[in-house]
Amino acid sequence: MGGSAHAALGTADREHERPASARPAPAGRPLAAVAVAFTLAQLQLVRPGMGLGWDETVYVSQVSRHAPAAFFSAPRARGVSLLVAPVAAWSSSTALLRTYLAVLSGLALFLALRAWRGLFPVRVLALAGGLFASLWVTLFYGPQAMPNLWVAVAALTAVACFLRLGADRADRAGRADRAALWGLAGSALLMAWMRPVDAVWASLPLLAVGLRRGHRRALLVLTAGLAAGAVQWVAEAYTRYGGLARRLADGAAIQGGLDWHLAFADQLRGLGGRTLCRPCAGALPHPLLTFWWFALPPLAVLAVVLAVRARRPAATALPLACAATAAFPYLFLLDYAAPRFLLPAYALLAVPVADALTRLAAARRPVPRPVLAVLVCAGLAVYLLVQAAMVLRVAGTTTAARRSWARTAAELHRHGVRPPCLVTGHEAIPVGFAAGCASAATTGPNANTTVAGILRTARRIPVATLVPAGAAPPGPLVRIALLTACPASPSLRTRSLYPDRFSKSL
Structure with missing residues (x-):
């Protein structure tokens, strides 16, 4: 791999631009422009005022x-x-948190693209960044307190740094790329810090190449970074979850079990605007919304063919291999889908696909070059329009849904359920956080208490149990909890609390 990576570096420089050492400083400006546009697009299309989601609430x-x-x-x-702590630890402003994450994700994208300089031309990297950053899933999750985008940019950085270290090994002078060493360590740590299991899946090709080719330095740095990022998660497995094997088993059970399941159709349904497809049923979205998804495999194959002809297969094959392993569990082992699950794969595919598109637009045979260029540009224009429309649609519906949690929290306050307090039942986690209350569940993946425990708590502080509008209250729990919740508030003694309305069923 080392020789191939070195060949990749040399070929890219000779064919497209001057060597990195001779390149002027402004060469990085296109990458910075993509990162800034990514940040501004998040703030404009997703809007900082969108409330926190269920998973975000847990993390924050x-x-x-x-x-x-x-x-x-x-x-x-x-x-x-830990990522959101600099803001969330002292401010409850969602807008401030969203702005902070939008700026941080833009910076992370810039650093990830910059790590590839010298391996591919800057114009290819700028296109790659634009393709990934304009994807509606990327835009939607960029300003959110969720881990998948951070695994994506970290994986993209890790592959680039690994390739750079391979090029250094092939260098007869044996010069070490200190930036690549630190970049590989930091990106591996970030991946494992965010999602340890996903980090292992995305790193499998790097570990395999490191073992086979004898890249001891890169292999040591990669494994050290992964271990440092996962050490807290592993330690917590023994202190809170009964051991590492038990935590992995519990995690698989919460995800419905890991078994062979073709989830391609599930992921396609998610691309139609469903942020979580569980259970995943219904019609597939219009082909106009998913054509880019079907274009990825042939473009990946084309990228490999072109890379082999250019005598730089490693710089293309390695990110494609990492994309395949990162996507594998979500395409073959889960019986549900969420578009954000594949963000690491999309990020790793972006650079080879952008290189293939660039070379395709510049080709002269058998189709005239101007015709190819027009076709590529037309395809990109449709892609951008579709992604912009999708992110506006998803952000709009999500914002409206999350406002209902805020309205429920306001109703809780109006009826005397104020901190310190406890909320249980339907959507207790996001509603409870919005109200400033603790949340609890007696069943399901978030079960952390019992009915008896909730009733004991109700003797000390206000407690409310939420049920979906129109559903029957869970008898004893709602009746006793609400009767003892606020002795000073007689109105609560005859009311069963619902998310958006009240019923005098008790």
Whole structure:
């Protein structure tokens, strides 16, 4: 791999631009422009005022003073909580948190693209960044407190740094790329910090190449970074979840079990605007919304063919291999889907696909070059229009849904359920956080208490149990909890609390 990576570096420089050492400083400006556009697009299309989602609430509550920490289930890792701590630890402003994450994700994208300089021309990297950053899933999750985008940019950086270290090994002078060493260590740590299991899947080709080719330095740095990022998660497995094997088993159970399941159709349904497809049924979205998804495999194959002809297969094949392993569990082992699950794969595909598109537009045979260029540009224009429309649609519906949680929290306050307090039942985690209350569940993946425990709590502080509008209250729990919740508030004694309305069924 080392020789191939070195060949990749030399070929890219000779064919497209001057060597990195001779390149002027402004060469990085296109990458910075993509990163800035990515940040501004997030703030304009998603809007900082969008409330926190269910998973975001769990992560943010671990460091926020606004409400007690929500139950932290086995599959989750603490990386997002630490990422948002500089803002969430002292401010409850969602707009401020969104702005902070939008700026941070733009910076992360710039650093990830910059790590590839010298391996591919800057114009290819700028196109790659634009393709990935304009994807509606990327835009939607960029300003959110969720881990998948951070795994994506970290994986993209890790592959580039690994390739650079391979090129250094092939260099007869044996010069070490210190930036690549630190970049590989830091990106591996970030991946494992955010999602340890996903980090292993995305790193499998790097580990395999490192073992086979004898890249001891790169292999040592990669494994050290992964271990450092996962050490807290592993330690917590023994202190809170009964051991590492038990935590992995519990995490798999919460995800419905890991078994052979072709989830391609599920992922396609998610691309139609469903942020979580579980259960995943219904019609597939219009082909106009998913044509780019079907274009990825042939473009990846074309990228490999072109890379082999250019005598630089490693720089193309390695990110494609990492994309395949990162996507594997979500395409073959889960019986549900969420578009964000494949963000690491999309990020790793972006550079080879952008290189293939660039070379395709510049080709002269058998189709005239101007015709190819027009076709490529037309395809990109349709892609951008579709992604912009999708992110506006998803952000709009999501914002409206999350406002209902805020309205429910306001109703809780109006009826005397104020901190310190406890919320249980339907959507208790996001509603409880919005109200400044603790949340609890007696069943399901977030079960952390019992009915008896809730009733004991109700003798000390206000307690409310939420049920979906129109559903029957869970008898004894709602009746007793609400009767004892606020002795000073007689109105609560005859009311069963619903998310958006009240019923006098008791």
